Amino acid sequence: MMKHYLLAPGPTPIPPAVLQAMAQPIIHHRTPEYEALFAEVRQDLRRLFQCRNEVLMFAASGTGAMEAAIVNTLSPGDAVLVVRGGKFGERWAEICEAYGLRVISVDVPYGKSVDPAAVAAALAHAPAVAAVFATHSETSTGAVHDIQGIAAAVRRTPAILVVDAITSLGVVDLPMDAWGVDIVVAGSQKALMLPPGLAFAAVSDKAWARVPSARLPRFYFSFTAEKKAIEKNQSAYTPAVSLVVGLRESLHLILAEGLPAVFARHDRLARATRAGVQALGLELFAEHPGAACTAVKAPTGIEGGAIFKGMRARGITIAGGQGSMRGKIFRIAHMGYVADFDVLTALAGLELVLGDLGYPVERGASLRAAEEVLGHQERGEA
Amino acid sequence: MMKHYLLAPGPTPIPPAVLQAMAQPIIHHRTPEYEALFAEVRQDLRRLFQCRNEVLMFAASGTGAMEAAIVNTLSPGDAVLVVRGGKFGERWAEICEAYGLRVISVDVPYGKSVDPAAVAAALAHAPAVAAVFATHSETSTGAVHDIQGIAAAVRRTPAILVVDAITSLGVVDLPMDAWGVDIVVAGSQKALMLPPGLAFAAVSDKAWARVPSARLPRFYFSFTAEKKAIEKNQSAYTPAVSLVVGLRESLHLILAEGLPAVFARHDRLARATRAGVQALGLELFAEHPGAACTAVKAPTGIEGGAIFKGMRARGITIAGGQGSMRGKIFRIAHMGYVADFDVLTALAGLELVLGDLGYPVERGASLRAAEEVLGHQERGEA
Numbered sequence: 001m002m003k004h005y006l007l008a009p010g011p012t013p014i015p016p017a018v019l020q021a022m023a024q025p026i027i028h029h030r031t032p033e034y035e036a037l038f039a040e041v042r043q044d045l046r047r048l049f050q051c052r053n054e055v056l057m058f059a060a061s062g063t064g065a066m067e068a069a070i071v072n073t074l075s076p077g078d079a080v081l082v083v084r085g086g087k088f089g090e091r092w093a094e095i096c097e098a099y100g101l102r103v104i105s106v107d108v109p110y111g112k113s114v115d116p117a118a119v120a121a122a123l124a125h126a127p128a129v130a131a132v133f134a135t136h137s138e139t140s141t142g143a144v145h146d147i148q149g150i151a152a153a154v155r156r157t158p159a160i161l162v163v164d165a166i167t168s169l170g171v172v173d174l175p176m177d178a179w180g181v182d183i184v185v186a187g188s189q190k191a192l193m194l195p196p197g198l199a200f201a202a203v204s205d206k207a208w209a210r211v212p213s214a215r216l217p218r219f220y221f222s223f224t225a226e227k228k229a230i231e232k233n234q235s236a237y238t239p240a241v242s243l244v245v246g247l248r249e250s251l252h253l254i255l256a257e258g259l260p261a262v263f264a265r266h267d268r269l270a271r272a273t274r275a276g277v278q279a280l281g282l283e284l285f286a287e288h289p290g291a292a293c294t295a296v297k298a299p300t301g302i303e304g305g306a307i308f309k310g311m312r313a314r315g316i317t318i319a320g321g322q323g324s325m326r327g328k329i330f331r332i333a334h335m336g337y338v339a340d341f342d343v344l345t346a347l348a349g350l351e352l353v354l355g356d357l358g359y360p361v362e363r364g365a366s367l368r369a370a371e372e373v374l375g376h377q378e379r380g381e382a
Numbered sequence: 383m384m385k386h387y388l389l390a391p392g393p394t395p396i397p398p399a400v401l402q403a404m405a406q407p408i409i410h411h412r413t414p415e416y417e418a419l420f421a422e423v424r425q426d427l428r429r430l431f432q433c434r435n436e437v438l439m440f441a442a443s444g445t446g447a448m449e450a451a452i453v454n455t456l457s458p459g460d461a462v463l464v465v466r467g468g469k470f471g472e473r474w475a476e477i478c479e480a481y482g483l484r485v486i487s488v489d490v491p492y493g494k495s496v497d498p499a500a501v502a503a504a505l506a507h508a509p510a511v512a513a514v515f516a517t518h519s520e521t522s523t524g525a526v527h528d529i530q531g532i533a534a535a536v537r538r539t540p541a542i543l544v545v546d547a548i549t550s551l552g553v554v555d556l557p558m559d560a561w562g563v564d565i566v567v568a569g570s571q572k573a574l575m576l577p578p579g580l581a582f583a584a585v586s587d588k589a590w591a592r593v594p595s596a597r598l599p600r601f602y603f604s605f606t607a608e609k610k611a612i613e614k615n616q617s618a619y620t621p622a623v624s625l626v627v628g629l630r631e632s633l634h635l636i637l638a639e640g641l642p643a644v645f646a647r648h649d650r651l652a653r654a655t656r657a658g659v660q661a662l663g664l665e666l667f668a669e670h671p672g673a674a675c676t677a678v679k680a681p682t683g684i685e686g687g688a689i690f691k692g693m694r695a696r697g698i699t700i701a702g703g704q705g706s707m708r709g710k711i712f713r714i715a716h717m718g719y720v721a722d723f724d725v726l727t728a729l730a731g732l733e734l735v736l737g738d739l740g741y742p743v744e745r746g747a748s749l750r751a752a753e754e755v756l757g758h759q760e761r762g763e764a
Contacts, residue, residue: 008410011623022624023405025386026393026577028699059443059579060602061620067602098601189620195408197441197579197622217599219480220442220449238443238571240579240622241393242404317410 005316007346009139009167009293011189011196012336014246015253018193022246029241035233037248042230044251048259049184049202050175056226058199059240062166062187065199067095068221069162069183070131073207075215076100078130081122081159083114083150087140087322088164092133099216104129110325111141111295113288116149129159130210136168140322142295142331143286144172148179155180160207166190167292169200170254171266171335182207188243190292191266193250193336198243266291269334269343272373276347276366277332280354285329293319293333302357304330310353316346340374387698389728391521391549391675393571393578394718396628397635400575404628411623417615419630424612426633430641431566431584432557438608440581441622444548444569447581449477450603451544451565452513455589457597458482460512463504463541465496465532469522469704470546474515481598486511492707493523493677495670498531511541512592518550522704524677524713525668526554530561537562542589548572549674551582552636553648553717564589570625572674573648575632575718580625648673651716651725654752658729659714661751662736662743667711675701675715684739686712692735698728722756 006013027033045055058064074080080101082093085108093103106122108114114134123129132154136147147163154161160182165174169184170191176184181204188198203223211223219225225236254262270291274284277296285295298304304327308320311330321329332346347366355361388395409415427437440446456462462483464475467490475485488504490496496516505511514536518529529545536543542564547556551566552573558566563586570580585605593605601607607618636644652673656666659678667677680686686709690702693712703711714728729748737743 004407004409006408006410008412010620011408011410014408019405019407023401025401026388026396027386028388028390028393029578030390030701031694031699059441060446061441061622063619064442064446064602095601098604099599187620189623195622195624196411196620197625217481219477220446220603222480237445238392238569238578240443240577241571242577242624243579312413317413319412 002315005342005345007333007338007342008317008319009190009331009333009335010187012193012333013338014195015193015250015337017253018246018249021249022242024245026241029235029239034241038233038244041244041248041251042233044255045200047255048170048251051177051202053203053205053208054227054230055200055202056223056230057235057239058221058226059197059238060199061196062185062199063091064221065185065187065201066091066164068201068223069185070095070099071216071218071221072223073160073183073210073214074099074101074130075213077102079104079126079128081106081119081126081129081132083119083132083134083145084108085112085114085141085143085145086110086135086138088138088166089135092135092164096133111143111285111287113143113145114150116146116153119150120153123153123157123159127157129157131160131162133162135164136174137165137171137290137292139167139293140325141286142289142293144168144288144290147174147181151179151181160210167335168290170262171292172290173263176202176204188247191336192247193253194243194246197240198247266335268374269338269340270294272340272343272370273332273334273347275373276343276370277350279365279369280351280361292335293331295329295331297329298327299359302359303327306357307350307353310356311349314349314352316349318346344370384697387724387727389715389720389724390699390701391572391713391715391717392569394575394715395720396575396577397632397719399635400628400631403631404624406627408623411617411621416623420615420626423626423630423633424615426637427582429637430552430633433559433584435585435587436609436612437582437584438605438612439617439621440603440608441579441619442581443578444567444581445473446603447567447569447583448473448546450583450605451567452477452481453598453600453603454605455542455565455592455596456481456483456512457595459484461486461508461510463488463501463508463511463514465501465516465527466490467494467496467523467525467527468492468517468520470520470548471517474517474546478515493525493667493669495525495527496532498528498535501532502535505535505539505541509539511539513542513544515544517546518556519547519553519672519674521549521675522707523668524671524675526550526670526672529556529563533561533563542592549717550672552644553674554672555645558584558586570629573718574629575635576625576628579622580629648717650756651720651722652676654722654725654755655714655716655729657755658725658748658752659732661747662733674717675713677711677713679711680709681741684741685709688739689732689735692738693731696731696734698731700728726752
């Protein structure tokens with residue numbers, strides 16, 4: 001018997017109630033039944049995104065919504081500013097380049113978070129920038145970026161701010177209307193606790209004002225087509241019905257817990273994980289680690305991939321490093337349908353695996369440190 | 383108690399084994415477990431598409447794969463020929479126009495099928511055409527087009543032939559390599575018996591030769607990125623994991639039944655449906671009706687929508703007419719996880735609903751006619 005534990009940064013574990021909802025016989029989407037379901041989902045999505053406007057939904061993975069944000073708001077040759085601090089920051093630049101935009105990069109080393117003043121300075125030097133692209137939670141490094149600070153810099157300019165919140169929505173607070181973020185992009189397989197295959201884009205009035213004059217070509221990812229359909233509780237093209245059925249359940253779970261409690265839970269799990277790995281003498285990779293995923297440097301002499309593989313052999317799926325980080329870091333995600341004891345499972349597995357690999361481990365040390373965090377929280381001591 | 387019967391042209395009913403497979407705890411896609419699953423799916427997809435090359439897969443609905451076929455093979459300003467005989471033929475033209483292509487249309491009235499000689503003649507008049515777009519089974523009208531004949535005309539030219547097989551793959555024979563079709567596009571929610579959210583494109587060598595010089599912009603739908611990933615049993619971006627898990631099961635079911643038997647079953651169900659509605663004095667809408675879906679003219683004085691709604695009130699979901707066909711036709715689908723008695727259910731429902739609407743019905747007439755077809759088949763009398 002091999003029991004499996006999933007602590008990778010997406011797909012994340014799916015609650016039984018969501019799996020059961022999706023396992024019901026499928027319904028047709030051009031029916032009053034689907035429309036009633038979608039009307040409810042629409043409303044709950046706005047609460048989750050903390051926005052007044054509609055949240056557009058696509059049958060796609062998160063990258064599809066990133067592309068949608070670009071093609072609906074920009075024209076060939078437009079200058080854009082991209083904050084790059086990891087693989088997903090780089091993806092913004094890659095999509096922009098594929099569409100013939102002029103990319104100005106604000107680069108920070110992997111593991112660092114951008115200083116909003118650097119974004120403000122870059123915008124001052126390039127006033128014609130039409131859009132700024134940033135990553136809230138950079139999954140490849142575990143770093144969180146100061147979106148509130150970046151938004152304060154961007155909202156004074158004509159540029160729109162587009163944020164990849166794929167691993168931050170429902171993990172850390174992102175009040176998009178209050179902060180002045182123009183497009184928030186998300187996916188289903190992270191804190192939404194669903195399988196991959198749904199992507200979202202919430203769009204501000206400032207971003208909508210761009211759409212009529214944006215000349216990049218688009219069809220499947222057209223904001224206008226989706227907005228027209230959504231007003232009738234429909235999608236422009238066949239929606240991923242079973243995932244929308246699951247989405248209703250996962251939104252119920254999130255909103256019943258309450259956003260502040262959801263954010264506090266993720267913060268608590270992240271602090272416990274950090275305390276645990278640090279108690280083993282390991283070093284965090286991110287300077288400002290986020291609550292979605294903890295990236296840890298592989299100790300000297302041990303390949304990060306060996307840790308990842310050792311965990312898998314014990315039934316625990318975490319993630320290794322991506323691209324240039326391969327072998328150098330490993331990543332424990334604690335996002336979505338994850339609770340205290342799941343984090344302890346990951347830490348216990350880590351102790352055993354590091355021991356197998358010859359790293360000196362005081363057994364139980366990481367669990368003790370994590371319990372300190374979790375126990376304090378229970379007594380209301382933040 | 384309301385028991386539901388789904389006979390609409392997608393989503394179609396999902397077999398219990400597929401629902402159960404998708405209801406298992408989700409697996410991560412960057413794992414040997416997913417790669418083994420996908421290796422099996424890759425092989426089975428080639429058998430289903432009857433092609434030698436890889437079948438590319440996207441997290442999207444079918445329209446996404448239609449867009450993919452266009453953006454990976456063409457350049458701005460290219461001339462293309464589009465066969466339009468319904469809503470989905472029109473969609474090819476709409477996507478091509480959104481991408482700045484010069485569209486030459488070969489139009490046939492709704493309900494008719496194109497004469498391949500008309501395609502050959504149009505190609506002779508426009509020798510610079512880079513691609514021909516056709517629809518195998520036009521879901522909006524129930525008509526099937528002669529793809530073999532069109533392919534024979536196109537393969538003599540430099541143009542590639544791109545076929546929307548969204549409601550024909552796994553319904554009627556489409557040996558793409560043998561006929562010389564260059565791109566076959568399909569979706570998950572039709573004969574594949576899955577929820578919507580996976581789209582496919584099988585690509586011939588002639589179409590692949592276009593990709594390096596095709597200048598339309600693309601990122602999420604990049605053939606090159608998917609091909610590179612698929613060789614490692616991966617996807618370029620996060621795949622719709624739960625649907626791929628279901629896909630393995632549905633491909634097992636289809637290939638265990640055997641493609642010839644699957645096609646024969648769809649043909650039998652379609653003939654039984656046609657015999658049934660004709661026994662009620664109703665008229666078929668398509669001149670060459672396909673095996674996926676039977677479109678029927680609403681009888682004089684009865685609005686098609688009333689039939690559709692009456693069926694829904696009795697628990698049976700069929701489809702009405704789309705666009706200009708709204709109210710004029712209704713459509714009974716018999717595709718995917720559908721068997722003899724499902725067709726009889728639809729016909730019995732239709733008799734009751736037509737009776738309610740004041741149409742003179744001889745009760746049982748359509749069932750008798752359909753049973754004649756189904757019974758003959760059982761005794762091997764085609």
